[in-house]
Amino acid sequence: MAQPVLATCGLNEATIPPLTLIKQDSGVDGSFLIAAILGHRLKTSKDHRVLLIATQHNYTHYSSACLKLTYNLGPSRDSGQLQTLDIGAELFQNFPEAGPNLCDLQKRIEEFLQSSPQATILIDDLTFFLNLGHTESQLMDFVEAIVTGLNRLNQAVVIKLNTADLYDVLGANLDDLAATELRLERLTSGNFREVDGRLTVSRVHEHEDALVQTKQRDRQVLFKVNERNVKVFVPGELGIKNL
Secondary structure (H helix, E strand, O other): OOHHHHHHHOOOOOOOOOEEEEEEOOOOOOHHHHHHHHHHHHHHOOOOEEEEEEOOOOHHHHHHHHHHOOOOOHHHHHHOOEEEEEHHHHHHHHOOOOOOOHHHHHHHHHHHHHOOOOEEEEEEOHHHHHHHOOOHHHHHHHHHHHHHOOOOOOEEEEEEEOOHHHOHHHHHHHHHHOOEEEEEEOOOOOOEOOEOEEEEEEEEEOOOOOOOOEEEEEEEEEEEEOOOOEEEEOOOOOOOOOO
């Protein structure tokens, strides 16, 4: 089950922040978070639609991952509640022509949001488009346009940024837009068989007398991705040794 990690991230509610940013450092695989969020959003309501824009992994990968977390994506995809855009497959089909650019992708997202009052868009991973010749500035404009297009309370975007430690400027700019930031890092002490990495959750805290909204670290836990569940631990908790 993935409920503990979703609760830790504050993503187990029916309504989530407009933009959630997952920053995955080199050497850490954060696709389990996308799978957990994907399954939960589909279970929120039959009227809630999800658009999965996949670059790092394809639909088959997430279908298998969600099954292990007790989420069956098949019925949702058959009914149209789940829509997928496999960017890698489209590149292959269009070869040697250019693949989908950000303008085309933005139009598809706008059409999806217009037809979906309750919707979540999952993008895994944004840095892939840098390999297609887009600049970090263009990616920022793309994300800003998506967030601006969210005109309903029940619409949200979740973006995963792979190898975030290599894109400090892009990550910092996206942080300014995101209400919630989830940072996935390796353990500084090296590999450890009982723990896969460290998850730091930061959120925007609103204060009535504050001129500027600030994002503060809300909590930090250790996580372990098992075959059928994702466990989270408080550093120093019983059972975690030699960290």
